[in-house]
Amino acid sequence: MLIYAFLVGGAICVVGQLLMNVCKLDPAHTMCVLVVSGTVLSFFGIYQDLVEFAGAGATTPISSFGNALLEGAREGMRENGFIGILSGLLKNVSAGIGAAVVFGFFAAVFFKPKG
């Protein structure tokens, strides 16, 4: 599993690097492309297989953000129909967003920007 995590995670990063260098996208566009591809792959059930196969190799890259969004939306949809799509959408990613905001806040409060 470790070696698959390494190979798949590395491969997704290479896709990102190619988008930046060959397609000349800036980092923000690259991230958006990866996230949207994550949702599309998740829609067809491919990303879930990838997670099963590579574990953290598939859940660490930003494309898993898209997968987590759609998984949450689907879960909500099964429980509450249309409104569940909206209420479930950010459920799985809230730990990540919450941590990024809270840690970022303390980083900015206690440290001075460098460079």
Add this chain to the structure above:
Amino acid sequence: MPKKQINASYAPVVDKRTAKIPVAKNCLKAFFIGGLICMLGEILKNFFIDLGMQEETAVSSYLVVIIGITAFFTAIGKYDNAGQFAGAGLAVPISGFANSVSSSMLEYRSEGFVLGMAANAFKLAGCVIVWGSVSAFILACIDLILEVVL
């Protein structure tokens, strides 16, 4: 000469003068560093599972740990050099997301804690959240329609 024509005649000159990007070398770096981060994630995940966590909780937990480490290195100013070197290897994993939030918060702190730091927190991360949410919403709606129709 119309502006478009001028731009067109400059294009070959610009092409010739721009530094060539070492694509293969960048990809190799991205592959190894990105792979190593994912491997670290897998090790952390297994550690959390060994502690008795459910798989899903373990995934969230190891992501939070990576986010915390990234925020710390961004805060002490050590992330930039590493990010420059690793390219997509650090930008594509969740560390890139965490760095975009904490670096814009640090950068805009001087403009105030509310209108500077807080207002600009999602400057880069916002595009990921918005595009991801909208595409996930549309796809989930397609799912819902298919479920109702079929």
